[in-house]
Every structure is written in C-alpha cells, then in structure tokens.
Amino acid sequence: MISTHLETFRYFNFHVHKPSESNEGSVFFIQSYDINSQMQMVDGNSFFSIGMHPWFLKSEMIHENLAKIRAFSNHPNFLAIGEVGFDPLKSPSFELQETCFKLQADLAEEIKKPLIIHCVKSYSILLELKKKINPKMPWIVHGFRNSSKLANQLMSKGIFLSFGVSLFWEKHLQDLICTMPLNAFLIETDDSKETIDKLTSFVCKLRNITLEEFLLNQRTIYAQFFVY
Ligand SMILES: [Zn+2]
Secondary structure, eight states, rough: OOOOOOOGOSSEEEESSSSSSTTTGGGEEEEEEEEEHHGGOOOOOOOOEEEEEEEOOOOGGGGHHHHHHHTTTTTTTTEEEOOOOOOOSSSSSSSHHHHHHHHHHHHHHHHHEEEEEEEEEEEEHHHHHHHHHSSSSOEOSSSSOOOOHHHHHHHHHHHHEEEEEGGGGHHHHHHHHHHOOOOEEEOOOOSSSSSSHHHHHHHHHHTTTOHHHHHHHHHHHHHHHHHO
C-alpha cells in the first residue's frame, strides 16, 4: 500500500534498473533489484521491486531468497515482486526457472504484490501457469516486444503489458499501442539511457493525445495496482 499522492508525479516509469537523473522528483519509478546479485543495493528510499531474476537463479538459495523477499512485505516502498520469469537462452535450467516462478507467484498472492514478469520465448508456459495459479494479483509482462496477436492473447487472459524504448523504432509495437485502451498498458525505460519523459511524449504523439490525458490513465493503473 502506498500513501503517496499519485497526482504529484508527471511521469511514470514502470521498470528501471538505474533511476534516470532527469525529472527526478516528478517521476514515479519502480527500481528493480535482483535478490541474488543486488540485495546490498536496496536502500528502500525509492519505490522498488525485488525478485529472483531468471538469469541469476541459484537453486541452493531459493528458500533463503524467498524469506528475504517476504521480509520486505511491510516495507512501504516495496511495490512488486520481480523481475521473475523465463529465459531459455540463459544458463539456469528451465526447470529451476519454472520452480522459482511458481514460488514467487505464490508469494505474490500471499503478500499481495503484483508480479513483474521477464519472459523470453516462453509465453505458452506463462499462459499455462496463469490458468493454473489463477492469481488475484496483477501479472505484468515488462519490455513486451512480441506480436500483437500474442499481446491480445495475453491481455485476454488478464495479463498486463509494459513497453520499453523499443517503441521508438519498432513499428509493430507503435501500431499495437495505438489499438490498446490507454488504461491498459505501462511504459518503462528498463536499462536504457533514454528518459521516461521522452518516451512519454513519443507515446502521446503516437496516440495523438495530451500529456494530461495520458497521465490520467497512467495514474488510474498505478492506483489500481499499488494502492489497495
Ligand atoms: Zn529489467
């Protein structure tokens, strides 16, 4: 639960690894930490998510890590669990990735936090697990770059999408967000050097809407996800 007044923010950045220096006070951002490699970096001063990133899983650390994530439950700036997910191109075994995903999805339900999902080439398993787990908490795929067919499939199953800086050059993503309701997607800079104000302006131009209209919708989503 956050008591912060969402209307004091001009920009919303769903997922970042290093907060951008520009627009600092006016940007609502969620800084993402991997618990295996960045636990020491969590200062708790800004809103954050923490999770076992699929790239850095260690089977012997699973239960200790879950306990560490759970220990943040009551931290006022802890907003979501993540990144969690799948990447078969990386070395942690897929079996381990799936185990860690399920455990973190269950924990998200238990401590009532949305899930930030990193998903590479594994959307069928993600959809399968969505059906099986039937979560009450929002599941949000970050950095979505796939087809609009897949986007629609995910959305029809209640999975939300966040788009990154590839919007600047990927025509199919530009077309996709023009078909989506304004209160149904998020934007993020992830590990890019681009700034969220630039991405926001770009999206407003694409949609031919004012910044105010876009912000109104973003605030609605953030209030829905993070202010219960
Ligand atoms: Zn990321």
